[in-house]
Amino acid sequence: MENSEHKIVSFKTYGLVLLALIVLTLFSVYITQLDFGNLGIVVALSIAGLKSVLVFSIFMHLLYDKKMYALMVVGVLVVMTIVLIITFLDYGY
């Protein structure tokens, strides 16, 4: 049976992450007023991706748990990315 120690994360760390998420959300609202052309969606998804990394790694403890669980999440993202790329093979011509 696999057992893992649970790390206790301080309130300060959680508070800082919450603050970062709020700031990033406000920032993603703000940049909708700027014109990035075709890169707009890339910028928006990058901010969303950064927020996801914070949630996964700190709120969901992936940073402190066995690396295998982080690997599983990365694996899922790889599968979804390949699925999206293959789908767009049909639309990118």
Added chain:
Amino acid sequence: MDKSNLPNYLEHKGKYKGIFAWIFSTDHKRIGLLYLYAIMAFFVVAAILGLLMKFELIAPGKTIMEAKAYNAVFTLHGITMIFLVVVPGIPAILGNFFLPILIGAKDVFYPKLNLLSWWLYMLGAVIALSSQFMNGASPDTGWTFYAPYSFQTQSNVLPALIGAFILGFSSILTGLNFIVTMHRLRAPGMKWMKMPLFPWTLYGTSWIQLLATPVVGITLLMVVAEKVLSIGFFDPALGGDPILYQHLFWIYSHPAVYIMILPAMGVISEVIPAFAKKKIFGYNAIVLSTMLIAFVGYFVWGHHMFTAGMSETSLFAFSFLTFIVAIPSAIKIFNWLATLYKGSIMLRTPMYWAVSFLFVFMIGGLTGMVLGALSTNVHLHDTAFVVAHFHFIVFGGLGFAFFAGIHYWFPKIFGKMYDEAWANTGWIIFFMGFLTLYFPMFLLGIQGMPRRYYDYVPEFHFTNIISSFGAFIMIAGLTVILINLFKSAKRGEKAEMNPWGGKSLEWTIPSPPPLENFEDIPEIK
């Protein structure tokens, strides 16, 4: 310690009595049996619908039903068989029952979630099937709910869509439960590469359930939204794209084929070594090929859409990937054959099912290559050839493996033995009926008979008669098998703890198993 004095899971007295002791039980074995009875009931209904379709096709023109009724019957047959029988099939029944035992655990990691999965399954089934009993016409879209027809038809397609959506949740929760169980509850000493092969295939399957099912869930909801709110996802008149529906649908529904077939391969990987009296040949290769099938299986969905109007780049990519996914399946076949080689083969009922699985699965797999090739696909797309192919894979693969598994583990599940003479009689009748039913459909497809038509030109008559005749033989075999199993579960002879000389953990505990399987968690050396 003598474990035979512990009350078994069938006799255990819990908080509730009567039927409530079953439908509120969180014991994985009772939940496995709840699925068994529900799935078997749906299977019998859907098989009878299939028989009615073949009866209709016994002669050109109307035989027993009109075209509209035929459309409704093949839709209900497909929805029931796919969403209620073959997708949950082996994981929900044999997986629930044997996964914890095979890894040396007392239950799954989330027993209450497991019970919730069964309730969601029943709720989804009731909603999906209620479409038949409401005012208006029965759904006539086929189980694939293709847009734009699915949101244009006036038939009761909404309950069927919502039912399938809810059934998806049941599937996701079962997958999640199994993954966590295998990560957290393996017995001490059971490293990953010591885990039996049936749990390994359930592991691959569970990942597919977890990742692919949400895609079809949201897709079905998009059809509901399109039908109710006219949003324009798939409706060309509103700027939507019907091909997008096909992409989204098959992103789930092709991996779903592996949800069906991977656990079947796991069952065969347990049965063949037990009856060849040999260790499985190439354990590592089977594990690796299982995970490869689960991984590559995500990327081949487009081969269902070769004639739908995709870009040439996509056609090439999907055809190539389809050929790639055949390799790990073939690795498994060679490993099973190598296990049989020089084995002390014991020809008992589960082994008959297992070797006939190899036969029909290879035919199904090789005809899949014919459909995966772009040139031949153009000719065979949407013909009876496709129907024959996927019945060889899904029914021939999953169905045969399920019957292999249920006969193999029957003594453990019920603590009784089935009547072997009747079981073997049922198998041979079923096997002959299966081949007589589906093999002619390959020929009909090559000759150009389209699928999903209730009528055909006179040239196809003779082959259709043979095929329909096969359906009646197969149903006769199925009747023998089911009656034998049900009678034996009630009045069979008492089974020993290990009637087949099996080496895995389930054969070290009493038949039927005690409530929590093991008094002490076993240690794996």
